[in-house]
Amino acid sequence: MAKKLPKVDVVIVGVGWAGGIIAAELTKQGLNCVGLERGKERKTEDYFMVHDELRYALRYELMQDLSKETITFRGNEKIRALPMRQYGSFLLGDGLGGSGVHWNGQTYRFLPYDFEIRSKTIERYGEKKIPKDMTIQDWGITYDELEPYFDKFEKMAGISGEENPLGGKRSNPYPTPPMKTTPSLEKFKKAATNLKLHPYNRPSANLSEAYTNPDGVSRAACQYCAYCERFGCEYGAKADPVVTVLPVAKKTGKFEIRTHSNVRRVLKTGNKATGVLYVDTTTGEEIEQPADIVVLTSYVFNNVRLLLQSGIGRPYDPKTGTGVIGKNYAYQVQKGSATGFFEKEEFNTYAGAGSLGMVIDDYNGDNFDHSKLNFIHGGSIAISQTGLRPIASNVVPKGTPSWGKEFKANSIKYANRTLSVGGQGSSMPFKHHYLDLDPTYKDEFGDPLVRITYDFEEQDRQLAKYLTERCVDIMKEMGADRIDSMNELGPYDITTYQSTHNTGGVIMGADPNTSAVNNYMQMWDAENVFVIGATAFAHNGGYNPTGTVGALSYRAAEGILSYKQKGGILA
Amino acid sequence: MPENTNHQEKNESLTRRRFLKSSGIALGGLAVGGALGSLIPFKEKTNVENVKSKKTENYNLALMYFTQEQFRMVEAATERIFPADDNGPGAKDLGVAYFIDHQLSGDWGFNSREYMQPPFFKGEKVQGYQGRIRRREIFDIGLRELQNHSLTKYKKNFIDLSEEEQDDVLTDFAEDKVNLTTISASGFFTMLRSSTLEGAYSDPLYSGNRNMEGWKMRNYPGSQMAYTDVIDKKFTVIPPVSLKDHLGH
Incomplete structure (x- = not known):
């Protein structure tokens, strides 16, 4: 029998970006919130020894312990799904701050096209442009409606950047100026400009200068130390929940964080949640936390898993296309890129920052004509200077053996002589790409793992090829002596790192029949349950998702406050 | 110094x-x-x-897992993967074999932060490693078979082969020309290769990259x-x- 605790206003499941934003916004308005985090406490002081590629990048120090819980994967329904036993394609965060701790800090706003993708595609190209099984739909919100929330997120995090010439309209400039333009970024900028493209400095959560945000939180400037993705920031210069929203929530005295608290079920009576059931992983004790409002803010896979396990919302059925929980899982197409080898020039590529980069959006969204192309949408193309570390980065020209004398000589020769231009391709949902519960494999508590059914489609192959060609064009203009690039996308392979931008499963929309949450992230089928994160994305765009997740979180916070007062379905 | x-x-x-x-x-x-x-x-x-x-004194130059024979084989094999040349030291002088030995004795060797629950099924390549065998056992088997293959093909222990012969034996593993029943020959080779790079370039804290010579070769500032x-x-x-x-x- 679980121990039952006194009821609180709001229980938040997962204390990362979304959970932290909700906690800060609700406690500021006087609501009592409890945040349940399955991982451990994290603080800036933890990262004194963080410049350790082996420990953090290759042994996944900050990531979820897969021995306790993972996901299973299959390319299609005819194959038996098998567990992801080791990390590869994407990383799952763990601990206070979640994936918001180990991110790079690349903070974009999805394009206006993204939010109305179906309408706008039909409007410009006709309905026939959309393949039969491609289940794109509008998000139930427009860019203009979401703009104030983007603005709020950017001010809170202190995003450093300059206006994207092809992006949505902004109400305000970025709160801090762009990061430095390095020689390699300059090279890209010049080449892109020569090609009549529109380069801009990547919006960055690694502060370009010291900044105090509207909540009064002060943070230091980024030192370009080159240890961002997979690492925590020892300076607090990279915005993460631990150095931004969580101290604000704590200061109110109304936020209690319980770490080592793994939520297994959302409890319900009728169509309303009554609280959650969790395990204190240090003692094994089962605890019930009753609450008026339940907010799910864990990573994509656990948001979906918790709902399916708790019997909340209608599970998606890929045969009929009905139901919503698990629907429209999407990923990204990252392999369209070009690597340039420079014989006469070396670069400080050992230095960098997670968001240091120069970007073009000329081939993103619907910024270019798709009439004669066999795909929709596109991707951002960028040069990134995140810092090349020596274990993971041993780029050699194609044709070099992968070991031995020639490999060693080339890997050392080119250690500081390669630059890469890469496309971040969007990912469209398909009827047969979805998340559900695995029938065989279990987590440490005996609960089923989430199962991913997903593979690249013709849309993705065409897109990857197109982005590769554009990357090669730019790299040529940059003057590389030799260029290597992708030949063919191949099937989706879970073993090599691509992107931690998994999306969908609890998507937002205007119609309860085709979406799980409304545009306040409120569940249509359980009005006091809010599900926030990239789970709400009805497809995945050509950008990193966090900026959009942040905006949706601020939107949801407003919705929760309004629901607390008035009740009922908000939209 | x-x-x-x-x-x-x-x-x-x-x-x-x-x-x-x-x-x-x-x-x-x-x-x-x-x-x-x-x-x-x-x-x-x-x-x-x-x-x-x-x-x-460097008291870390001792073994936590390998037998002496295994250690010598790993030293020789990793040196072929990452040989000494005009750029600087190879795997042996960088301490790569010590690095691998020490890694195998801990979490990584036991796959302790990875999902090792049954049932085990052979999967598609894109589904990743699905074996029940842990890294330290893969090394035991892989090294034993490396020795067997050397004895079969050249009638000599692996460490007594010429550099060309060692390359040939390693190539047979890398290209799956050796048929092993329990593990994949190329899978073992890939692990040997990736741990060689880890040993050459990780912080010297882990017993490889001795005196930061790995970093110095490529002007990496650590x-x-x-x-x-x-x-x-x-x-x-x-x-x-x-x-x-x-x-x-």
């Missing part, structure tokens, strides 16, 4: 001070830059005489606190520092 160590430490302290000066961290408000106070090394001043009089001074400049060679330097000794 005690003088050198001391020199690096001074540089390091300077870098940290410069950071504290240049970061422009605004005090007051809700300060969250928690590590800032601890960025200065523990000991700021080291008596040069003191350092000179204390000769430090664990620097800040690159604000060079980030927008032309290529700059910076002498490397390791995590040890962060503790100020």
